[in-house]
Amino acid sequence: MTPVAVRDLRPTQITVGMREVALKRQMLRSQSARKTGTFLGTHMVPVVLGPKKRNYVTDHHHLARALLEEGIGDVLVTVMSDLSDLDKDAFFFVLDNRAWMHPFDENGKRRGYNAIPKTMAGLVDDPYRSMAGELRRQGGFAKDTTPFSEFLWADFLRRRIDRDAVAKNFDKAMKEALNLAKAKDADYLPGWCGPTSD
Structure with a gap:
């Protein structure tokens, strides 16, 4: 478990459902800071360490986007695998083959790995x-x-x-x-x- 800046998290998918993000934001706003802290302590974001030791999120993209939009600075992550020694192409190939990424756009079309945004703010609505x-x-x-x-x-x-x-x-x-x-x-x-x- 390590705290990581939400703005530094890297997605492994192209889209999220913005209605889902809005529901997460509403939940975060409706509770006290203490309750939010407890919630975030039990909902750690799973990541894979990639090139340059960057944290690539494999689940909870909606939560991460909601945290970013709510201005919450840090979140706890749990590292599922350290693949930081791989080059970028090999890294994405491994993520894809382990079902740790979803490179499909808002129309359901598979795209190249370079279509995945570099930040949670770049996720597109589906x-x-x-x-x-x-x-x-x-x-x-x-x-x-x-x-x-x-x-x-x-x-x-x-x-x-x-x-x-x-x-x-x-x-x-x-x-x-x-x-x-x-x-x-x-x-x-x-x-x-x-x-x-x-």
């Missing part, structure tokens, strides 16, 4: 990632340990719900998402909890 987070909270699927499982759900929704419909009426789009989540078409996704015949 409204379908926000839908996936809300879908999980509403019981559409169960929390799962599969890396980037909510991005898999986001991609599923992206292929079935029009982006304009999401932008115009998020709540209505969520009703459609809940129905889609229970369908047989979604049974391959991590945490699926639709009806079964047994």
Whole structure:
């Protein structure tokens, strides 16, 4: 466990759901500084040390972005692996092969490693990632340990719900998402909890 400046954290993905970030910010603002400190003590940000000993975040990107936007200076990290001896290309190749990165843009298209922002402030909004987070909270699927499982759900929704419909009426789009989540078409996704015949 090491305190690291939030502004120095490096993402390992291109997008976040900004509605998710807003919820984290709201939670941080609604509690006392003491409670926030306790919360952050139990929600350490997992990182992999990369070239130049930089901290590359492998989870909790939404929290890190919220902390940055709320002006919270430091966060505790837990180092999952020290790959700082690798050159940049080898480092990203290892991250990719260990499922420690998600180089997909807001349209669900895989991009080159250089498309990943250098700071949390550079993360781009993917409204379908926000839908996936809300879908999980509403019981559409169960929390799962599969890396980037909510991005898999986001991609599923992206292929079935029009982006304009999401932008115009998020709540209505969520009703459609809940129905889609229970369908047989979604049974391959991590945490699926639709009806079964047994």
